[in-house]
Amino acid sequence: MIKLKHLFIMIGVSSMLAACLFSCSGCSSGSDELKCRVVEVEGGYGYLVFCGNDTLIYQPYIPAVRGRKPFSTKEDALNTGKLVCKKLFDGEPPTLSKEEVNRLLPNR
Structure with a gap:
């Protein structure tokens, strides 16, 4: 049985992904383009994805792995963001x- 807390987290993540896809539909045209930037976070690095000047994704932890572990190197964060x-x-x-x-x- 899914705990209520996990259900709210899944709904929130799904909503953010849907909003990102919707808002990013015009990023590949004109002056709006996708860019990735590494950010320093507590214990390591994360990445940001921009569409023009708008932040689409802030990812302070390694995605798809259990726990909240930041990237250990700038290069790992950048390659994942790319x-x-x-x-x-x-x-x-x-x-x-x-x-x-x-x-x-x-080597994670």
């Missing part, structure tokens, strides 16, 4: 599977 940008640009959901994360971060 994959998310590529997915958005290609019209795919910005979610990453555990397998994709393991390919990007084999």
Whole structure:
């Protein structure tokens, strides 16, 4: 049985993804383009994805893994963010599977 707290988290994440996909539909045209930037967070690094000047995604932790663990290097955060940008640009959901994360971060 799903705990109520987990249900609210899943609904929130789904809503954010839907909003991101909706708001990002025009990012690949004109002056709006997708960009990724590494940010320093407590204990390591995360990434931001921008469409023009708007922040679409703030990801302070490694996605698709249990717990809240930041990236250990700037390069790992940037490479992961670039994959998310590529997915958005290609019209795919910005979610990453555990397998994709393991390919990007084999020494995690």
